[in-house]
Amino acid sequence: MIRNALPGSGESSNSLASSNATKPTHLPSVDAILNWPAVSGLCEAHGRTLVKRCIQSTLAQYRGPQGPSEAPSQEAITSRVRVALESQIAPSLFPVINLTGTVIHTNLGRSIMGPEVVDAVASSMGHFNALEFNLETGERGDRDSIVEALLCRLTRAEAATVVNNCAAAVLLSLVALGARKEVIISRGEQIEIGGSFRMPDIMRAANCKLIEVGTTNRTHLRDYEQAISERSGLIVKAHRSNYAVTGFTAEVTDADLGPLAKANNLVYMVDLGSGALVDMSRFGLPREPLPSDSLRAGAELVMFSGDKLLGGPQAGILVGSKAVIARIKKHPLKRVLRISKMVMAALEATLRIYDSDHLLQERLPVLRMLTRSADEIHQVAVRVAPMLAAIAGDGFQAEVVSCKSQIGSGALPEETLDSAAVCLRPLDATKPGSRLQKALARFRSHNPPVIGRIRDDTLVFDCRCLLQEDERLLRESIRA
Numbered sequence: 086m087i088r089n090a091l092p093g094s095g096e097s098s099n100s101l102a103s104s105n106a107t108k109p110t111h112l113p114s115v116d117a118i119l120n121w122p123a124v125s126g127l128c129e130a131h132g133r134t135l136v137k138r139c140i141q142s143t144l145a146q147y148r149g150p151q152g153p154s155e156a157p158s159q160e161a162i163t164s165r166v167r168v169a170l171e172s173q174i175a176p177s178l179f180p181v182i183n184l185t186g187t188v189i190h191t192n193l194g195r196s197i198m199g200p201e202v203v204d205a206v207a208s209s210m211g212h213f214n215a216l217e218f219n220l221e222t223g224e225r226g227d228r229d230s231i232v233e234a235l236l237c238r239l240t241r242a243e244a245a246t247v248v249n250n251c252a253a254a255v256l257l258s259l260v261a262l263g264a265r266k267e268v269i270i271s272r273g274e275q276i277e278i279g280g281s282f283r284m285p286d287i288m289r290a291a292n293c294k295l296i297e298v299g300t301t302n303r304t305h306l307r308d309y310e311q312a313i314s315e316r317s318g319l320i321v322k323a324h325r326s327n328y329a330v331t332g333f334t335a336e337v338t339d340a341d342l343g344p345l346a347k348a349n350n351l352v353y354m355v356d357l358g359s360g361a362l363v364d365m366s367r368f369g370l371p372r373e374p375l376p377s378d379s380l381r382a383g384a385e386l387v388m389f390s391g392d393k394l395l396g397g398p399q400a401g402i403l404v405g406s407k408a409v410i411a412r413i414k415k416h417p418l419k420r421v422l423r424i425s426k427m428v429m430a431a432l433e434a435t436l437r438i439y440d441s442d443h444l445l446q447e448r449l450p451v452l453r454m455l456t457r458s459a460d461e462i463h464q465v466a467v468r469v470a471p472m473l474a475a476i477a478g479d480g481f482q483a484e485v486v487s488c489k490s491q492i493g494s495g496a497l498p499e500e501t502l503d504s505a506a507v508c509l510r511p512l513d514a515t516k517p518g519s520r521l522q523k524a525l526a527r528f529r530s531h532n533p534p535v536i537g538r539i540r541d542d543t544l545v546f547d548c549r550c551l552l553q554e555d556e557r558l559l560r561e562s563i564r565a
């Protein structure tokens with residue numbers, strides 16, 4: 086697979102025509118090349134349109150400043166056309182090897198899913214299905230009904246619905262429940278999530294009037310009480326996913342805010358962000374708040390992501406009281422933010438794994454990665470160290486060391502997990518910066534790309550996320 090191998094491959098035939106006037110060598114015409122047997126074979130396999138575009142970009146290369154002064158041979162031109170074609174047909178979304186040590190890495194697509202979830206998605210794409218069709222009555226159905234019962238069982242909610250992501254769930258809830266009303270939130274929870282999701286901006290977009298209470302480090306129940314007026318619509322709590330407030334702090338819990346909201350006829354909404362469906366301490370991980378905790382304590386509405394700790398597809402899951410979920414589902418924005426059948430298939434398959442409570446670590450790759458022991462990861466690192474050294478090339482010394490991995494995507498920001506990494510240290514310690522950057526770029530241009538990081542003048546490749554399948558990909562890429 087060759088990506089972006091040829092600059093100027095998008096050149097139009099118009100600019101070719103004008104550069105024809107100054108061409109340094111005699112080149113065959115596009116039509117002539119199309120008739121060469123090897124090239125017409127390419128046309129049969131890939132279509133004339135693509136091949137023609139590749140011939141044009143190849144000819145433009147020959148005419149460019151780097152082009153040869155001698156006329157190139159038929160074989161040389163054909164081979165360049167082939168290379169251009171390979172880069173044209175290679176997908177832009179392809180597997181990369183995540184050795185960053187961050188398990189839920191937003192820039193690398195967050196959760197990966199296991200075979201049973203992948204199969205469910207593939208089946209949903211290749212067949213019709215009863216996405217919004219009631220097979221008993223033959224009438225139109227509700228797409229949420231596919232996962233609602235599962236979600237209610239797993240979170241002990243009365244009702245549930247799903248939208249495109251958790252940011253969408255927050256926006257939709259604020260629009261449906263709080264538009265033209267005041268929304269009360271603590272100053273300590275004015276969160277910004279990566280990718281420019283900022284709570285005050287979302288409130289503005291939802292036409293809510295933001296009422297900040299308390300201070301950055303301390304907010305008390307009386308702060309909320311004093312802020313309530315006849316214009317209030319919601320009390321909101323946002324989970325501090327990607328930062329922590331420590332030291333002299335005070336925060337009001339769900340158990341106080343739920344009853345306060347209820348007594349004043351307001352909705353108490355909790356944006357959990359990550360949100361796990363099982364107690365992570367069962368697996369020796371730090372505890373992450375569960376939607377069921379907030380609901381039991383008195384929240385009327387809780388939202389969380391599908392592709393953070395849950396380990397499923399990108400989705401925003403809303404669980405809560407029947408009345409509040411019904412108001413949300415009635416809003417036109419719900420239709421705008423609905424999830425696709427592929428996402429629905431992935432979500433259902435993922436939730437069924439949780440519902441079974443059977444072999445979760447084996448069936449949920451995110452959980453498997455998070456719960457791998459440092460010893461096991463160490464063994465992986467020992468196996469792949471020679472492979473990574475081979476990609477780095479001469480001038481590096483490989484060593485397996487202990488390190489710390491991150492959970493990522495705002496889940497448990499302060500927690501790290503003991504792990505193991507392959508370190509590649511430059512033998513020549515002069516000017517390490519550019520040497521390391523160049524080496525890291527070499528890893529990124531490997532097929533498949535290997536993503537690591539630089540720490541203390543060393544390339545670090547944390548092996549926590551290298552499961553069997555990716556290890557196989559890496560091994561085969563070295564043999565090739």
Ligand SMILES: *Cc1c(COP(=O)(O)O)cnc(C)c1O
Nearest residue numbers: 250251252326357358359390495
């Ligand atoms: C991650 C996060 C979001 C956004 O979730 P997406 O699914 O990425 O849209 C919203 N709120 C909190 C608290 C988060 O941690």
